[in-house]
Amino acid sequence: MIDILPIRTQPTTASRLASVDFDHLEFGKAFSDHMFAVDFVNGEWQEAQIVPYGDMAVSPANSALHYGQAIFEGMKAYHQHDGGVALFRPLDNWARLNSSAERMCMPTISEELFMNGLRELLKLDAAWVPSAPGSSLYIRPFMFATDGFIGVRPSETYRFMIFTCPVGLYFNKPLRVRFEQKYVRSAEGGAGYAKNAGNYGAAMYPTKLAQNEGYNQLIWTDASQHQYVEESGTMNAIFVMDGKVVTPALSTSILDGVTRRSVLQLARDMGLTVEERKVGSREVMDALAAGKLEEAFGVGTAATIAPIATIGYEGHDYDLPVTGAQAFSKRVTAALDAIRTGEGADVHNWMVRI
Numbered sequence: 628m629i630d631i632l633p634i635r636t637q638p639t640t641a642s643r644l645a646s647v648d649f650d651h652l653e654f655g656k657a658f659s660d661h662m663f664a665v666d667f668v669n670g671e672w673q674e675a676q677i678v679p680y681g682d683m684a685v686s687p688a689n690s691a692l693h694y695g696q697a698i699f700e701g702m703k704a705y706h707q708h709d710g711g712v713a714l715f716r717p718l719d720n721w722a723r724l725n726s727s728a729e730r731m732c733m734p735t736i737s738e739e740l741f742m743n744g745l746r747e748l749l750k751l752d753a754a755w756v757p758s759a760p761g762s763s764l765y766i767r768p769f770m771f772a773t774d775g776f777i778g779v780r781p782s783e784t785y786r787f788m789i790f791t792c793p794v795g796l797y798f799n800k801p802l803r804v805r806f807e808q809k810y811v812r813s814a815e816g817g818a819g820y821a822k823n824a825g826n827y828g829a830a831m832y833p834t835k836l837a838q839n840e841g842y843n844q845l846i847w848t849d850a851s852q853h854q855y856v857e858e859s860g861t862m863n864a865i866f867v868m869d870g871k872v873v874t875p876a877l878s879t880s881i882l883d884g885v886t887r888r889s890v891l892q893l894a895r896d897m898g899l900t901v902e903e904r905k906v907g908s909r910e911v912m913d914a915l916a917a918g919k920l921e922e923a924f925g926v927g928t929a930a931t932i933a934p935i936a937t938i939g940y941e942g943h944d945y946d947l948p949v950t951g952a953q954a955f956s957k958r959v960t961a962a963l964d965a966i967r968t969g970e971g972a973d974v975h976n977w978m979v980r981i
């Protein structure tokens with residue numbers, strides 16, 4: 628099987644770059660000029676293409692629409708201090724895409740096809756990578772079934788695509804969250820560790836109920852007992868308790884976040900104790916009452932680090948202490964920013980230059 632045919636590129640004749648207001652970017656609303664696409668047919672990936680971003684035709688009977696054979700990734704490229712462009716840990720996203728693909732009976736993709744597509748797309752749309760502090764190019768790789776067949780079985784054909792969106796500084800207004808003790812995002816043995824579309828669709832209703840009550844997000848708890856922390860909305864959850872960095876251990880119901888992994892590594896680099904284990908909602912609330920919960924925050928590619936200000940638990944709201952300049956969440960945000968822009972040393976070789 629020859630994976631690496633050259634990418635057939637059809638550059639746009641009408642760039643939309645000048646029409647985008649880079650000073651007021653709203654997350655996910657502006658799309659760069661081009662998109663990458665490659666089809667899986669007859670058991671192999673075909674010739675890849677880069678074409679102008681736009682609508683496309685699909686069969687109304689494709690099983691992504693009916694049965695949820697659809698997976699995605701979220702990653703970012705950053706304008707570098709010295710003028711270049713670099714991706715943050717793209718191979719982690721590539722590996723996770725493949726583990727999601729296996730869970731959903733979809734074909735995996737080679738590192739070469741993934742990375743070549745990414746590189747060529749970003750080279751062509753390099754002018755779309757914003758350079759203002761805190762801004763970046765959000766990258767959305769995704770794959771979906773394309774068979775025109777309504778029977779329930781894995782599709783035989785798929786399309787893998789990548790498009791990108793310039794995004795501004797994510798304003799991290801401290802979050803009001805509450806423990807969810809009725810609905811579940813995912814259960815042990817389910818597909819919670821995979822980044823498949825259905826996990827998101829099913830989470831919208833409970834999230835909307837919490838938002839109607841004045842919260843921004845939920846803290847999901849385990850499906851069988853509703854006693855242990857899973858994640859915070861679509862982010863992994865991290866707590867600083869009693870001087871230690873504590874987070875739920877990975878399982879089949881928790882998404883293995885690249886930001887989580889990076890924050891834990893930086894915590895260890897700073898000499899902090901990191902615990903990956905079961906974290907009880909009761910434990911968190913007891914620590915808060917005892918003055919031992921120093922920080923709580925969500926971590927993910929879109930927001931990087933989203934501090935939690937208030938936690939709702941069994942009908943009451945509890946405020947977390949206000950964090951100072953030396954808080955771990957602030958220090959780790961600064962350390963990550965420095966690595967991503969090339970201003971700080973990249974000792975773990977996380978950045979990949981385009």
Ligand SMILES: *Cc1c(COP(=O)(O)O)cnc(C)c1O
Binds near residue numbers: 862885887927928
């Ligand atoms: C994508 C995602 C995250 C964050 O993962 P990152 O790799 O850090 O962006 C966390 N939880 C869920 C459910 C997700 O889908």
